[in-house]
Amino acid sequence: MNGSMFFTICSFFYCVLLMVIYFSKQRLQLFENKIYVMMMLTNFLVLAIETSTIFLGNNALIIKIFLLLLLLWIIELTLYVYVISNSKEDKKYNRSLKIAGLIYILIAILVICLPLEFENKTGSQYAYGASVSTIFIVSGLCICCCLFFLFRDFKNIKNKKYYPVYVFLGIGALALVVQAINPSLLLASSLETFVTFFMYFTIENPDLKMIEQLNIARDQAEKANQAKSEFLSNMSHEIRTPLNAIVGFSQALAEEEIPDSAKEEVRDIMMASENLLELVNGILDISKIEANKLEIVNTEYKVQDVFDDLIVLTKARIGEKPLEFRTSIDPSIPPYLYGDYMRLKQIVLNFLTNSVKYTKEGYVELKVSSVKKDDICRLIISVEDSGIGIAKDKIDKLFTKFERFDLDKNITIEGTGLGLAITKRLVELMGGKIVVQSVYGKGSKFTVAIDQRIILNPTKIEEKKEQELPQTFDASGMKILIVDDNQINLKVASRLLKDYKADITTASSGMECVELLKTKQFDLIFMDDMMPRMSGVETLEQLKKDSDFSTPVIALTANAISGMREKYIQSGFQDYLSKPIDRKELSRVIAKYRKEEQKQEEEMETL
Numbered sequence: 290m291n292g293s294m295f296f297t298i299c300s301f302f303y304c305v306l307l308m309v310i311y312f313s314k315q316r317l318q319l320f321e322n323k324i325y326v327m328m329m330l331t332n333f334l335v336l337a338i339e340t341s342t343i344f345l346g347n348n349a350l351i352i353k354i355f356l357l358l359l360l361l362w363i364i365e366l367t368l369y370v371y372v373i374s375n376s377k378e379d380k381k382y383n384r385s386l387k388i389a390g391l392i393y394i395l396i397a398i399l400v401i402c403l404p405l406e407f408e409n410k411t412g413s414q415y416a417y418g419a420s421v422s423t424i425f426i427v428s429g430l431c432i433c434c435c436l437f438f439l440f441r442d443f444k445n446i447k448n449k450k451y452y453p454v455y456v457f458l459g460i461g462a463l464a465l466v467v468q469a470i471n472p473s474l475l476l477a478s479s480l481e482t483f484v485t486f487f488m489y490f491t492i493e494n495p496d497l498k499m500i501e502q503l504n505i506a507r508d509q510a511e512k513a514n515q516a517k518s519e520f521l522s523n524m525s526h527e528i529r530t531p532l533n534a535i536v537g538f539s540q541a542l543a544e545e546e547i548p549d550s551a552k553e554e555v556r557d558i559m560m561a562s563e564n565l566l567e568l569v570n571g572i573l574d575i576s577k578i579e580a581n582k583l584e585i586v587n588t589e590y591k592v593q594d595v596f597d598d599l600i601v602l603t604k605a606r607i608g609e610k611p612l613e614f615r616t617s618i619d620p621s622i623p624p625y626l627y628g629d630y631m632r633l634k635q636i637v638l639n640f641l642t643n644s645v646k647y648t649k650e651g652y653v654e655l656k657v658s659s660v661k662k663d664d665i666c667r668l669i670i671s672v673e674d675s676g677i678g679i680a681k682d683k684i685d686k687l688f689t690k691f692e693r694f695d696l697d698k699n700i701t702i703e704g705t706g707l708g709l710a711i712t713k714r715l716v717e718l719m720g721g722k723i724v725v726q727s728v729y730g731k732g733s734k735f736t737v738a739i740d741q742r743i744i745l746n747p748t749k750i751e752e753k754k755e756q757e758l759p760q761t762f763d764a765s766g767m768k769i770l771i772v773d774d775n776q777i778n779l780k781v782a783s784r785l786l787k788d789y790k791a792d793i794t795t796a797s798s799g800m801e802c803v804e805l806l807k808t809k810q811f812d813l814i815f816m817d818d819m820m821p822r823m824s825g826v827e828t829l830e831q832l833k834k835d836s837d838f839s840t841p842v843i844a845l846t847a848n849a850i851s852g853m854r855e856k857y858i859q860s861g862f863q864d865y866l867s868k869p870i871d872r873k874e875l876s877r878v879i880a881k882y883r884k885e886e887q888k889q890e891e892e893m894e895t896l
């Protein structure tokens with residue numbers, strides 16, 4: 290037995306082994322995988338025929354079958370390369386399969402009909418003649434076609450990491466030349482086996498393919514999720530604009546002299562729009578979280594202010610409900626901390642709102658304690674209630690978005706099922722933990738632990754003004770400019786500002802604002818940010834080019850996310866108001882920028 294025969298027998302056994310491994314693995318059923326299976330089987334047959342000639346000897350029939358199988362493998366390889374290089378969305382290859390089949394049949398007929406001759410040289414027998422030459426020519430053409438496919442869709446090949454195919458084709462072309470020069474070398478079957486084996490190890494291993502497909506599926510899912518988040522975020526922004534009109538006008542109407550029955554309806558409109566606003570904010574938060582765009586904005590804050598606000602808000606939510614609101618805030622908590630207090634407030638407020646919502650009578654208790662280590666203070670905040678409680682099997686699903694339980698019992702309770710999903714992700718983003726304890730029918734306790742840095746010498750904290758501002762006050766003489774491209778928004782803002790008796794001017798674009806300021810002076814400007822052509826930020830930049838410009842400018846935006854205030858202040862705005870405009874916030878801003886003389890006048894009057 291000479292060397293090449295020994296190699297053929299080894300290849301045959303190795304091929305069988307490879308097939309056993311390949312077929313024993315779970316694998317994908319893509320079109321290219323099916324072609325690879327066919328290539329493996331054809332290679333097996335080629336090796337089987339070649340091995341059989343060792344024992345049975347050569348004859349024309351066997352050589353012709355051998356040539357036909359060789360041809361089949363080459364056509365399969367070409368089809369394989371065509372499929373992997375195809376970047377088109379339409380992956381139906383039935384037509385390609387039919388064309389490849391037809392080409393094979395035509396060439397096969399040619400190979401069968403053309404003559405074949407044998408040559409005995411240095412002990413080894415090899416075939417030549419027109420039939421063999423046809424295979425050579427077809428192989429060369431197939432390699433050219435493959436290279437054409439590969440270069441045509443190079444990007445697709447690069448993305449899918451099919452580089453080894455180039456190597457195989459290069460080796461194939463080289464072997465073809467060598468075989469043409471020296472026909473007695475019999476390289477064909479060895480080369481074919483080599484390519485089939487190495488395709489397995491480099492690109493066709495089912496495990497590798499599976500991982501690759503999983504990665505593709507994951508990327509696609511991520512892209513789809515991002516598109517969805519962007520859509521939700523745009524949508525909630527769009528909803529805010531009409532909502533601004535509803536909230537603004539109903540707020541203004543409620544303050545007017547209208548019949549009692551209409552007052553109640555206006556109150557209902559306000560309540561419904563507040564719920565809608567909550568929902569829109571929730572969707573905005575969820576979409577930001579899912580797109581990994583929600584940032585935690587850490588600042589120094591006064592702990593007392595956070596809990597005072599929470600207590601005021603909870604008392605307002607309890608209203609007339611027969612609920613006792615207990616609070617216990619550990620006095621040893623450091624007075625100043627560093628963290629995202631807006632988000633902290635959002636987290637605790639969500640627990641408190643839920644407790645008020647899902648408790649008919651009894652109590653709601655807010656408990657805050659702390660554990661300190663070095664400069665870190667772990668805030669442990671719990672909200673307990675004597676409400677309806679949550680069934681044990683539901684606790685796991687509590688933090689899944691849009692999950693709401695006992696809907697038959699809670700039919701009258703407004704909710705979205707987003708609150709706790711957002712809360713959990715916020716707590717995770719802040720590096721904290723949530724624990725839920727609940728007894729169905731008896732009550733629930735939500736505890737959250739979040740680490741915050743202790744601030745010993747607070748620098749940037751504005752002391753809160755103790756006195757409460759009245760709903761509206763007289764700011765007559767104050768010249769206010771409102772800039773917004775949306776006419777309804779202009780109307781809403783004008784209507785809300787009318788109550789302060791200010792002198793109001795409107796501009797519906799950044800350009801108009803810049804023009805107006807050339808001839809007129811204002812005490813305060815409210816500027817929408819998202820305007821076509823010239824945004825609020827760009828308009829402000831333009832205004833600031835004039836060195837005499839010193840009017841305070843307040844940003845108005847429907848993008849109500851934390852971090853916005855800091856962003857606008859960095860861009861040169863004095864403050865920020867989110868839409869729908871909150872009456873209290875509006876009063877705060879107007880009071881702050883009222884002319885100093887006017888304030889002094891008022892103080893004199895009160896003396």
Ligand code: ADP
Pocket residue numbers: 639643644647674676677678679687692693694695703704705706707708709710733
């Ligand atoms: P929402 O309150 O808007 O429905 P959440 O995500 O805040 O959405 O809460 C999800 C669900 O968990 C609620 O619908 C309610 O069934 C249940 N739940 C939350 N907090 C409590 C609580 N304190 N007591 C009883 N059930 C609660």
